[in-house]
Amino acid sequence: MTDAFTLRIDDAGIARIVFDLPGAKVNKLTSDAMAEFRDLIAELRNTAGIKAMALLSGKKNIFIAGADIDEIADISDPDDGARKATLGQTILNEVSTLPFPTIAAIDGACLGGGLELALACRYRIATENSRTSIGLPEVTLGIIPGFGGTQRLPRLIGLRKSLALILTGKPVHSRKALKYHIVDACVPTEFLDQKIDSFIADLQSGRIDSSPERHPRARTSWLLDRNPIAASVILSAARRSIIRTSGTFYPAPLLALDVIRKTRGLSLEKGLAVEARDFGKLAAGMVSKNLVKLFFIRERLKKDNGVAGDAGETSAVRSAGVVGAGVMGGAVSWLLTKAEIPVRLRDLNWDAVGKGFASAAGIYATLRKRGKYDAREVNLRMHKLTGTIDYSGFQDLDIVIEAVSEDPGIKQIVFHELETATRPDAIIASNTSTLSITEMARALVHPERFIGMHFFNPANRMPLVEVIPGEQTAPATVAAVVKLTKTLGKTPVVVKSTPGFLVNRLLLPYLNEAFYLLEDGVAPKRIEDITRRFGMPMGPFTLTDTVGIDIGCKAAGILENAFGDRMSVAPILRRIYEEGDILGRKNNNGIFLYRKDHKPLLNPAVTAIIEAAVRAKPESAPLGDDDIANRMLFTMINEASRCIEEAVVANADYLNMAMILGTGFPAFRGGPLRHADSVGTGSILRALTTWSDAAGVRFEPSAMLRTLGKADLPFHKS
């Protein structure tokens, strides 16, 4: 017994069950809690005089957050998964067959299993609480709803709307839930208890239709949902939309769609059996395991304050400055205004400052078109932004983020100016992607408030921020920047101030290797296709073009200087860079040519360079697809293992998350080191050894890989 539920029956025969899982911040449907709930339901069924039952939560802002994800992580074989789902379904069936009206009173998150339980009740009342969100996010964990969600939701609200919830995993607010007829009423939190009583009274007096077919099915809904032709159109459109957004890499949404398709017209019982079986299949699968692990890492990062031990109370940043109103400065300013933090944006002249305003306004304009903001909200947020061409207004700021050009001389001037313009305890954060924080801190009077805050481009969209303390950075500074990063809606990963920090140090060798592959006569298109098939969001050459060949080549050069020959820049990349006008996307002239209304074409100038390089090299045996992918990926993994060795990042989990968020490394593979474990360190070591014998130091395995690989041990213990 977990004592998670309390039951109170009032004089009118109305039973109120309050779910309050002991020792937990949120309510989740653990096996124990489910068992206790089952007993309670049985007791109610046998109690005479019960007129109605309402299920409430004792947690603030949480109804039921879902099943216990730890238990999902433990599912190791499909049958076990199916059994667990079936048990849950059985208990929920017992709820749905109670002989009196049942009401789920939803105030706060009602997700996954929580919604499935609510759907097993006959009625649902939700609150207008902004934290009330209702949805089936299972697919984001690589599984499908297993407690009847794929069956009860389409039956309740029709095919089209239920697909929108189940396939994307995106929850909806109570207002939308009311519009979708998922809930029967929507009230302010403060009126929830009264509403339960009046709702039951209305049921008893017949003022509320209590028949199962109570929802007015408009003609359009019949046309779209029950008409078999329309249904098949909807289903195939949904499938196309899944494939368009995430390809076939993620089995859960495709299988969810398949379950719904297969079970259309079947009885609930048969439908549930199909759902349980397919749930088991997915829950035991690799993709779900990886996505669940990422979920846990995300939870851990949310709680991580970025410093070892207790940093004490970290005060929130209340005002910020941004120096440099370029693309990055504009986007960072936008982020701050979005979080309603006043920003003072400084550049050398007003035209430049105006461009910063324009980029922030441009981001808002895009979001307005998508309905995320209205004109009033944009106006208020844009008012958080003020401009200046001197440092006026910097004297009271809590933090200044430097986003000037990546030139150590210019940056030093700015830091020097900032030290006089700001309070001595104001944080100075550099948005450098390549320069050493420790080095730059040396010239400062107060190095303890200096830190790196590396946003990725475009900063408004990329979810990762590398937080880089220098050797002298105070823990309080780290904690404050980690906290601010979270406030801005980004995920902070604390990394050491070593060249390339973490993400670029892993990404650039991978990209560099793609250029080495060109020398071996592999066609660019083939490399692009292979990496896309692996799950990368774009091929290495498209990515290089997007970053800019000049920027990419310079950054690769910095890493070569820092780490020596193992990072020597591929001669082809250098040759392309030396052409001068091949810059990438920014001038539509990169590895590919970008023309309007035309697919990117390989740049003939680049082809000529490649051909010359291939001719100069002795012919080698043709490479297989796996070799091609592995040369790039193992290079990345090899460098990743060095970063773990050197403690550039706290652990392999954070490294995986940083690469997924910072480079789009496929999440379903769990990150580079997770991928390494699934390939096996032994075979990676063997491949690297073979290649390094032939091509030298570039592939020389790290000490850690040698140790792990010899015994074929994984990077992760679990």
Added chain:
Amino acid sequence: MNNRIAIVDGIRTPICKAGGVFDPIPADDLGALVVKEIMARGGVSADTVSELIFGNVAQPAGTPNIARIIALKAGLPVSLPAYTVQRNCGSGTEALTTAADKIIAGRIDIAVVGGTESMSNIPLLFNKRMAQFLGRLNRARTGTSRLRALSTFRPGMLKPIIGVIAGLTDPICGMIMGKTAEVLAREFRISREDQDRFALESHRRALAAKADGRLKDEILPTPVPPGYDRVQVDDDGPRAEQSMAALQRLRPFFDRHNGTVTVGNSCPISDGAAAMLVMKESRARELGLEPLGYLRDYAYAGLEPERMGLGPVYATAKLVQHEKVKISEIDVIELNEAFAAQVLANLTAFASDDFATTYLGMARCVGEIDPLLLNVNGGAIALGHPVGMTGARLVLTVLKELRRRNKNLGLATMCIGGGQGGAVLLEAA
């Protein structure tokens, strides 16, 4: 005043012609821009400000008590009270003098004051007949009654009331402001040529000030929404190509037959805002602030609505008598240029013993104004006259100019539609 009111800092937007660059920025946003800037530049933290008082004339329908909206948009705390004052063209000074009275009375400690106006956004209104027609249509429930209501439509109902013109027309004397300038032109026999010459000089001085960068430290360059693809750095009124020939080609606007007042020798309608941070002199000292200057005293006076242009001489007469200063002791004067005729009429009246005895009950003239000390950086004829802002702008310009000249005493005075004048006596820090 014993404990003078310190004007710690002040800033204004550029002034732009109505319907032009600032057309997309409503008055509340203009006001918020300058208040944000005044607060960002520092000196005091937002939670020590007691009140925000802002002048605004047209008071847009969507932003009642515009001062409160400005305060919140500018990020001032919700606990800070704010209200709007309206004394027509004197609203910008009214905000300052109201705050001064409250500070001296000990009601408030530190205030943000200013004025804002977006004459671009003064709406066209439905006329009464149209409003009645729409009311009838709205009340009609059945098809036939709707048709009946519809049939009462007359094309004349489409003629809008132009808000700007309605606002500039005095309901007591029935004259639009330009007509009152014609009244003064006649009373003081001011020729068209003198008016045009004065207007040309206003442009010349404004352009020289701009070329010198003299106005830079009072103007906040303003990135212009919605796209922010341009930053307005300067006032856009002054015309380099302005000439006597061009001015003389213009037809009289308010009296086609015998008039002398043209759009060239009147101020244009425009958009802009200004804000200042004010407190007691002693408080500023306590906080270690270096004020821009001080408000020593002020006066408002009333006169016949059709002679409203003479407001400055009426108000200044009161002020100099009260403070016992002579016009000759004043180093810098801003006398708002609503119309060239009106400024010239004032110059005559200031210097006239006759006028003083007839109208002001004074034995001698108020005092002759040296044209070289008057509106030295150009005036509203060149810069424009965002009615709610101007009063604050004049104060700011006087204080900055006193500092530049290293002089002590300044006067800002203006005529106020409806038949009033306002005058404030300022001292350099």
